[in-house]
Amino acid sequence: MDAECLIVGAGVFGLSIARALKTTGREVVVVDAVGVGAGASATPLGVLAPHAPDRWNEKKQSQFEALTSLSELVQALEDETGIDVGYRRCGRLIPLTRDTHVPLWRGRAQDAESNWQGVAGMSIISPDPTWLSAEAAPFGAVNCGLSARIDARNYCRALVASVGTVETGYRLSHLENNTAIFENGTRLSAKWIFLATGADAFRLLPDVEDDVPAGRGEKGQAAILRVGPDSGLDELPIIYRDRLYIVPRGEGLVAVGATSERDYLDAETTDTQLDTLIERAREICPRIAEAEIIEKWARLRPRAANKRLLVEKHPSLEGVIVATGGFKTGLAMAHIAAEQAVAKTAA
Ligand SMILES: Cc1cc2nc3c(=O)[nH]c(=O)nc-3n(C[C@H](O)[C@H](O)[C@H](O)COP(=O)(O)OP(=O)(O)OC[C@H]3O[C@@H](n4cnc5c(N)ncnc54)[C@H](O)[C@@H]3O)c2cc1C
Structure with missing residues (x-):
């Protein structure tokens, strides 16, 4: 074996997995075709926004837990690495353009009181017109206090600083049991290979049904x-x-x-x-x-067929764990995907 754990893909998913493994004392090698944050994880936006707090369900609950636990994780990461990842619980304005929207959002603000467990609230405000123009928000704006932002590029830098180095120039061609074969001719074997190549990962998975790929x-x-x-x-x-x-x-x-x-x-x-x-x-x-x-x-963006995180053992290859499907909320969910991926090594 070349490594106990080989992570292919140095986006926020692969790096979060590497960090989670390292904190449990595992030996980790991370490789990437291009370099750290060469894919979607370098998004300039870095929005961390919750679902609307009404009609609460399991998916909303797990996203709420991800958003709240992320703030603790980034604090620990900043303390460890000294890198400011630009996390701010800055809120999010949603302009109200119709009077009929006002009672709807008042109801949601009440739902936020119970479902967000006092972590943050939601209210209707008159926004600063130099930031959100009065014409754009004729009935004010909702302020979603749970929304936050993060500097995705610095988040990746901090994760690398925590993990060690990333080897670049390794573009994955295909996988065999416990082995990754790269376009440069290298074969790397590992007890566990984590496939974290974002949107590219779907091509190495079987269709979920006839002519329906695992994702795109x-x-x-x-x-x-x-x-x-x-x-x-x-x-x-x-x-x-x-x-x-x-x-x-x-x-x-x-x-x-x-x-x-x-x-x-x-x-x-x-x-x-x-x-x-x-x-x-x-x-x-x-x-x-x-x-x-x-x-x-x-x-x-890596979008799984069911639009959810895709973290699972590869259905036909030994020692391969797939971790992708971050789609539009990958920055908020990467640490949860990493926990799930690491847990698969015990299952
Ligand atoms: C325009 C845009 C805006 C977004 N805004 C937000 C946002 O505001 N908030 C949010 O939470 N999410 C946002 N996202 C989604 C988020 O960026 C992704 O869900 C997340 O970054 C996915 O991370 P990943 O590590 O799975 O994939 P990636 O970041 O794509 O990382 C994959 C890595 O694998 C490498 N790789 C690819 N193929 C191979 C191969 N064959 N061999 C070896 N290495 C390979 C790549 O070089 C890359 O480094 C946005 C995405 C886009 C495109």
Whole structure:
């Protein structure tokens, strides 16, 4: 065996698994085709948003637990590595554009009181019109106090600092029992191989039913805008409207995204769909009306067929554990996926 545990893929899933294994004293090797955060995990957005607190169910409960436990995890990670991962419980504004929405959200705010167990609340407020314009929120805005943000790139950096090194240039070709075969001709064997290659992982799994693959990559585009050094953005809430996120980041930056594309020609190029999204953002958020675009970015979200986390032993290969399916909430769920993946080594 070349390693006890081999992790293929150094996104937030693979790195979280590596950290979870290391904390239990396991020997870990992490490899990646390109490098740390080369996939979806470098998203500029970093939104950590809960489901609506009404019609509570098991899925909402587990997402709530993931969001609340993440804040403790990032604190421990920051203490250990000294890297600020930019976690802020900043809240999220959802503009109310119809009067009929007001009673609906008042009801949800009551549900938040019981279902969010006092961790955070939900209220209807009059937002700062320089951040969310009055025209965009004629009936005020919901402030979801449980929503948070994280700097996804620094989160990955901190995870690497905690884990050790990542070997790059290892693009997985295929898998055999306890063995990973790479395009550079290397074969690495391990007691446990964790397949954490994001959207790429689905090609190494059987279809869930005839002609229905285990999952697919769904393209998303996003951008980073520079507002200015003294912009005081750090304390502002995220804005969310009709799939458009406007996310304040540190250092005078704001992220805007994201598209959702089933069909695409190139997974990593941006186009006019992103430009349209940026224009929509500028219309509702006066502070970014003139902001300079400093980065445009696109990658594939790993979307499992049932839109849930996909953490399971490979159905036909010995010693292979699959961990993917983060889709739109992978940053919030990676540490939970890691716990589940590590537990599979005991099962
Ligand atoms: C535009 C956009 C915005 C998003 N915004 C958010 C958000 O605000 N909040 C949130 O929670 N989630 C968000 N997501 C989703 C989130 O980014 C993903 O769910 C999560 O990052 C998936 O992590 P992963 O480690 O499974 O995959 P990835 O981050 O894609 O990592 C996979 C890694 O595997 C490597 N790899 C791929 N193929 C191979 C191979 N054959 N051999 C070896 N290595 C390989 C890649 O180089 C990469 O480093 C967003 C995604 C996109 C695209």
